[in-house]
Amino acid sequence: MPPLNQLSVANGEPLVWGQRTYVMGIINLTPDSFSGDGLGSDVSVAVEQALRFEAEGADFIDVGAESPRPGHESITAEEELERLMPALEAIVSRVNLPVSVDTSKAVVAQTAVAAGAAIINDQWGLKSEPEIAIVAAQTGAGLILMHNQKGRHYNDLIPDISSSLSASAKTALDAGVPKGNIIFDPGSGFGKTPDHNLEILNRLREFTSLGYPLLLGTSRKSTIGMVLDLAVEERVEGTAATVALAIAAGVDIVRVHDVRHMVRVCRMSDAVVRGWRPSGWKR
Numbered sequence: 001m002p003p004l005n006q007l008s009v010a011n012g013e014p015l016v017w018g019q020r021t022y023v024m025g026i027i028n029l030t031p032d033s034f035s036g037d038g039l040g041s042d043v044s045v046a047v048e049q050a051l052r053f054e055a056e057g058a059d060f061i062d063v064g065a066e067s068p069r070p071g072h073e074s075i076t077a078e079e080e081l082e083r084l085m086p087a088l089e090a091i092v093s094r095v096n097l098p099v100s101v102d103t104s105k106a107v108v109a110q111t112a113v114a115a116g117a118a119i120i121n122d123q124w125g126l127k128s129e130p131e132i133a134i135v136a137a138q139t140g141a142g143l144i145l146m147h148n149q150k151g152r153h154y155n156d157l158i159p160d161i162s163s164s165l166s167a168s169a170k171t172a173l174d175a176g177v178p179k180g181n182i183i184f185d186p187g188s189g190f191g192k193t194p195d196h197n198l199e200i201l202n203r204l205r206e207f208t209s210l211g212y213p214l215l216l217g218t219s220r221k222s223t224i225g226m227v228l229d230l231a232v233e234e235r236v237e238g239t240a241a242t243v244a245l246a247i248a249a250g251v252d253i254v255r256v257h258d259v260r261h262m263v264r265v266c267r268m269s270d271a272v273v274r275g276w277r278p279s280g281w282k283r
Contacts, residue, residue: 001140004181007098007118009059017213020276021247021266024060024100024255025053026219027091029083030067046087050095057263061095062121062255063088063112064102077105084108085115092116100144106131113139123190124148125168130175137176144215145169147187157196158203161186162210169212183253185215189223197223201242204249217255218242219262240265247273 007015009022027046050061065084066075075083080103092099092115100119101112106129109120113135119142122132126145136143145168147161154160165184172182186207188197201218208214218224224238225231236258243254243262247269256262270276 004142010057020270022059022253023263024062025058025259026257027063029065043087043090047090050091053259054095056260058259060098062100077107080108089115104128109135113141126171133172133175142181144183146185149191152193158206183215184212188218189221194223194226208250213252215253216246216251219256244269
């Protein structure tokens with residue numbers, strides 16, 4: 001499997017960190033997603049959504065089969081694989097984009113990568129099953145390490161998250177994962193209060209200095225709903241604001257539900273922040 005820096009993204013472009021912001025489209029194969037977009041086990045709908053995301057300009061497709069909703073009931077690896085694999089295999093065969101598997105179980109990660117997933121997105125940052133690092137090392141898959149914790153207590157929010165992410169990276173590096181295959185995610189909405197989530201947004205640049213590409217997932221989340229007093233399906237503008245702020249702070253990937261809208265937000269923000277220009281641009 002090629003390392004992250006040799007993957008091709010939207011329109012066959014090479015992945016080059018810092019050149020522009022990359023968009024990861026979310027496909028939830030869950031019946032109880034917090035965002036209201038859970039597709040359950042309908043493979044055809046999942047493939048249709050992945051193809052739509054590709055047409056709308058997504059760079060990655062992130063496929064998950066266990067709900068990230070706070071307080072959700074865990075499922076077994078067997079249940080997760082039964083829900084995940086038919087759709088993931090179909091998406092990999094139809095979409096010309098790198099596919100990420102959203103899981104915190106090593107056996108699920110192993111099976112998904114064997115079926116063609118290029119990235120493992122671990123929402124527990126190797127704190128639940130550190131064996132995922134071995135899977136990433138042996139297969140060459142990219143590895144997203146997200147900060148998460150039980151409870152919402154911090155001695156000092158940003159340093160605590162940074163320290164936890166650095167510890168996760170050490171676990172990955174010690175297992176043999178190349179540094180260039182690791183991405184950090186501060187875990188907005190996971191083990192944090194709404195005020196914590198807003199502080200993370202305000203201080204994102206402190207994470208970009210840790211030496212790893214940074215992913216942010218704020219799409220449709222409850223903090224946006226609380227600030228704007230809006231239902232989950234009405235949080236596109238709030239999500240757009242967080243995406244633009246993230247890009248200004250140097251975030252490399254945004255993980256979103258509303259791909260078409262967020263691709264446009266990214267391109268406009270990149271034109272200002274990163275100096276990106278569309279092909280055929282006339283000065």
